[in-house]
């Protein structure tokens with residue numbers, strides 16, 4: 001039985017315009033048509049004067065792991081089962097915030113994300129559609145490892161699944177991670193802000209290692225996302241053929257132009273530095289982490305501006321998990337502050353992110369054949385309202401509706 005959603009305003013992310021008085025017709029979990037409002041003979045949900053957009057996509061989440069805490073030793077205080085159960089509210093909060101799809105880019109303890117994805121798909125857990133990375137491919141002691149321990153303390157093997165030492169070895173890591181159920185490969189190309197002892201600007205994987213990872217992944221129809229802060233590490237990853245650059249804290253004009261030329265997507269978490277500054281000291285972030293956060297925040301935002309100017313494909317990635325899940329909608333306003341139009345920001349968090357994932361045939365736009373994944377905010381398009389959407393539909397099912405509609 002077909003049903004319909006009636007809305008006063010609809011963000012058309014393909015045409016980059018706001019359409020008025022639209023009717024979205026849904027059958028099962030999919031959209032069958034969208035067009036000007038008309039008489040509809042069937043169950044109709046009227047969203048009043050709200051602005052409707054496609055369900056949002058976050059390209060960079062960590063639904064599994066110890067949330068909002070700077071102390072990596074916390075990871076060793078919980079069992080795999082505890083971490084799996086603790087990810088359930090994270091998945092729910094993400095969906096309630098309007099993120100109907102996420103690309104989850106790594107867990108320190110390997111493959112809990114694969115289990116969470118499967119539990120959501122099986123209807124056992126409420127959460128977003130997930131593409132998962134399984135484990136980090138990283139050098140020993142690098143940005144994808146639990147770091148900060150004494151040199152003679154050995155981290156358990158399930159936290160070192162993606163540890164790699166050579167070009168041949170990186171192929172093995174990639175293959176095994178895919179065999180265990182990953183949808184994509186996450187490389188840690190450079191040091192990280194929160195991994196003590198690592199240097200965000202320094203390359204960790206070589207270009208040859210990254211090229212091998214990209215090739216190996218492609219044989220299984222998978223692509224590679226690269227965590228890369230440093231100017232040189234970004235360029236090495238782009239030349240190696242990765243699909244997206246994560247973070248890009250020290251992106252220069254040459255790097256932005258290289259990304260545009262290669263069609264590499266940018267997934268830059270330009271909001272959460274504000275959150276670390278605000279609550280970091282009370283949340284256990286130490287002085288080294290806070291210093292690196294300050295150093296990277298403004299350069300990252302200026303790099304984002306450069307990328308927009310250079311015509312880089314801008315996706316939407318937030319690093320949720322570093323901050324509480326469900327707050328990531330706040331980043332849309334930051335992206336407008338640093339160079340995107342409001343519609344451009346919505347497009348980044350929907351269509352462009354779907355394209356980055358290779359999922360544009362099923363999510364990212366309100367069009368026939370796509371999942372009926374929708375969000376809405378009251379009244380006209382105001383990007384700050386995406387910090388807390390008032391309506392969420394996933395696969396035709398209303399997950400949240402706090403819109404006040406007078407009938």
Ligand SMILES: [Zn+2]
Pocket residue numbers: 060062105319
């Ligand atoms: Zn991350």
